[in-house]
Amino acid sequence: MKKFYGNRNRNRNHNRNVALILIGVGIFLLANNHWGFFTVLALVLIFVGINKLRSASPRKGYVLIGIGAVILMGGNISLLIAVILISLGFFYIRSKQLHRNESYVKKSLIESIKWGKEPWILRNSSIWNVIGELQIDLTYAIPEQRETTLVLQGVIADVDIIVPEDMGVSVVSSVVFGESDVGPNKESGILNKTIWQSANYETADNQVKLMISYIIADIDIKIV
Template sequence: MSKKFLFGLVIIIIGVNLLLNAFFSQAGSLIAPLIFIVIGYYFYQRGRRVLSTIFFIMSAIMIFDQFFGLNFIALLFAGIFLFYGMKLMKGSSYEEQSNSRKRRKKRQLQAKQKRKRRVTEEEITSNKMDDEDDKWDYRHDYDFEEELPFKKGNQRIDDRDVHTSSRSDDPRIAARSFNSSNGSSEKTRTTYSTGNYAPVIKRNILGDIHYNREQFELKDMTIWNGIGDIRVDLSRAIIPEGEHIIIIQAVIGQVDLYVPEDLKVTIQAYSFIGDVSIFHEKHSGFNQQIHIAPSDYKQSPRRIKLILNTLVGEVRVRSI
């Protein structure tokens, strides 16, 4: 956002305020909060986080005081004390819950590894039994051809009957069919059990939300943040097959997503005041909306639908 754009925006706000004041007597109280919001956003774009936070807080104080008749400073300090007090009281329970989640994930990982090893051992055993059966059938046919006579008294013995009866009475062939049927059913049960998962829903009032430090299993996600930045790096995600939906909504802040180049995504991005930058396309100003959908999106085995909204801030999607 340039200085000319900033001054032009302030002049527009003043003009709109005067126009509304001509029809509504209470509209004059809107000008100062809106100007402080615009100035705060200007400093935020310049990387001046401290100054932008000060202007945002001043605009919030004016809005709460003029429209709701509330003391914002008292509410802010009360909320801070309540938050940290509850955090100290429940700190031990949070640690216990995190430890239990880690232990549960570890047990699930061990169970998956055991199932994979069992399926692999059954496949190896089945292949060995196939090789042994082929060798045994060859020796069995050879013995019948060499040792059994073609006539027994006045009755002729058909080779096909001898071979068919010998194979049907072989206990190893029955065992092999039983093991292979059990193995296929076990694989089906494993695939069914790993397909179920619950979506992720995360809400935050003040602070940043990051999914870019460690690997994580991607699920359907809904993230709501009041004031702060949101960063999600999909290159660190373990993405199962199918379509996944990620919904991110922010009131004031910046939304950053990093998408691998080989991943198919469809994007719906919206910003009321701020910039929207999707790959190589960028729009600035008011009420900006971009929708991108590749033609081969539905044919991709792994695909993600992104819905990104912010009231005041910037939405950026980059490929890596």
């Protein structure tokens, strides 16, 4: 038993060290990144796109933000790598803090996840990607335990989650650029953070905690 806990503690320390190294390298690359014409142009496009999101032209807003992001990342490889490393580092830290026991952890560059067309097992999960499309329908989910935590993190994503009204849900969502539509709350623009919990969360037979964090994202969480 002592050997088991010793190995587990060593694994946690190793993962924490990896996370700190990734974040440190990412910050170093950001500090040494030089801003040029294309960087400024990309930031202007992103800024205009954010303003479009707040107006009656959200589609144009996403297009401008996407173009700005491509220019920003394409012309600044070190910036792209820095953002990815920092995001991945924080993912390691958060997933290990929340998932002390065995859980589903997946990391990928490009990912398309569709859960819910048929009954599926809902367990503690952490998912990270550079570009992701996530469609999660909890209507047919079969929880392994009363409270389940889902950690969704990355750089760019389109996230759609359906939650049945009899399931308690708690959401902490952070998006640097984009839109978050969580229950009755809707935020768009820059630096959006939403904290929301359904009224039946404490009394529900099944509870789901959603921890969502992306640089650019469109997040839609519907209660049905």
